[in-house]
Amino acid sequence: MIMRVKHPDWEPLPIEGAVNVEGKVFLDEPGIGLAMLRFGHNASFPEHAGDTDNWVVCVEGRGFTSVGGETAEIHAGEKVFWPTGVRHQLFTKDSEMTTLMVHPVGFWPAAQR
Numbered sequence: 307m308i309m310r311v312k313h314p315d316w317e318p319l320p321i322e323g324a325v326n327v328e329g330k331v332f333l334d335e336p337g338i339g340l341a342m343l344r345f346g347h348n349a350s351f352p353e354h355a356g357d358t359d360n361w362v363v364c365v366e367g368r369g370f371t372s373v374g375g376e377t378a379e380i381h382a383g384e385k386v387f388w389p390t391g392v393r394h395q396l397f398t399k400d401s402e403m404t405t406l407m408v409h410p411v412g413f414w415p416a417a418q419r
Contacts, residue, residue, distance in 0.1 A: 316344060323352035339409035343396070345369055350397035360388040361408040362396065369403035371396050 313331035318324070326349035333340040342365070353372060362371065363385045370379055371386045372395040380386060380396075380403075388394040396405060 319351060321351055325350050327351055341407045343405045343407060345398045345403045347398060347400060347402060353393050353395040355391050355393045356388060357390065358410050359390050362386050362388065363406040365404045365406050367403035368401045369396060369398040
């Protein structure tokens with residue numbers, strides 16, 4: 307059975323403190339979340355620690371990731387692992403970036419599903 311994706315279009319990220327970040331969600335199901343985030347210039351979302359392990363793949367452009375207090379530049383074709391309970395963040399300065407987010411649980415905040 308074919309089902310419609312709940313958030314197929316770019317929408318502002320519904321997270322308090324997110325700046326200049328849009329997302330689209332491909333899978334938001336129990337057991338897996340798969341989304342893309344698009345960061346404009348000087349974009350960010352608040353640093354936080356997640357309840358699960360997550361993978362982030364930089365699909366286009368470049369930006370920065372912070373994991374456990376260490377910041378590194380991330381470029382298209384690179385990925386980063388965010389372990390459970392470790393504070394992490396993505397942001398850009400003078401560039402744009404698109405990322406693929408892989409979560410073992412749903413992605414979009416529950417109030418927006």
